[in-house]
Amino acid sequence: MAENFEAYKKVLQTLENDSLQKKDTEYIGKAMDKLETCFMTVFWNTILKRTNQTSKMLQSETIDLCTAVALLQSLYQYFAEQRSQEKFAHFFARGKMLCGATGFSEKRLRRSKRTPDDTSDTGIVFNAEDRIGFKHTSQSWALMNDLNRRIEAHSSTENRFVFLRDSSESESLRKLTNFYSVDWILLKRLLKNGIDGDLSLIN
Secondary structure, eight states: OOGGGGHHHHHHHTTTTTTTTHHHHHHHHHTTTTTTHHHHHHHHHHHHHHHHHHHHTTTTTTOHHHHHHHHHHHHHHHHTTTTTTHHHHHHHHHHHHHOOOOOOOOOOOOOOOTTTTTSSSSOOOHHHHHHHHHHHHHHHHHHHHHHHHHHHHHHHHHGGGGTTTOOHHHEEEEEEEEHHHHHHHHHHHHHHHHHSOGGGOOO
């Protein structure tokens, strides 16, 4: 969407002439004029492009488990890099270029109903940039946490096959044979008696 942002806005402007869609298109159009929308558009465009590249490589018919885990770890590191202040400034600058806005819009401060034991302190008040910065960081964390769970799930299996990429890892092979010890015994029995032999061997 980031690459075709202006094209989308022109389509919305055209649809505003349609009385049946005018209300919805005006709402979307106003949202696209806000720096918050442009900022998150640039951020998610960056994330999704890299994720799509990784996804395509993971779908390769020739990829092995070790490479797959390495790709996920690389993607995790990439997500972590997007949380930096430098990247925030980059998304901020790119967002301004998209919509022409100079700053984030301030939201009216909502005050909760006071109770007798409340203090006179106003509490912590975030400005617009802090609010977007928090959203940017929290979404990055959510992506990293989800990806980390996938990495951990695949890594436990990948660690059993380290010997496939490092022949000196004899310990990995020993652990693998121990983990699948029951399966090795069954396979030996099947090979000895014939794969099409008595299926009672499985029990």
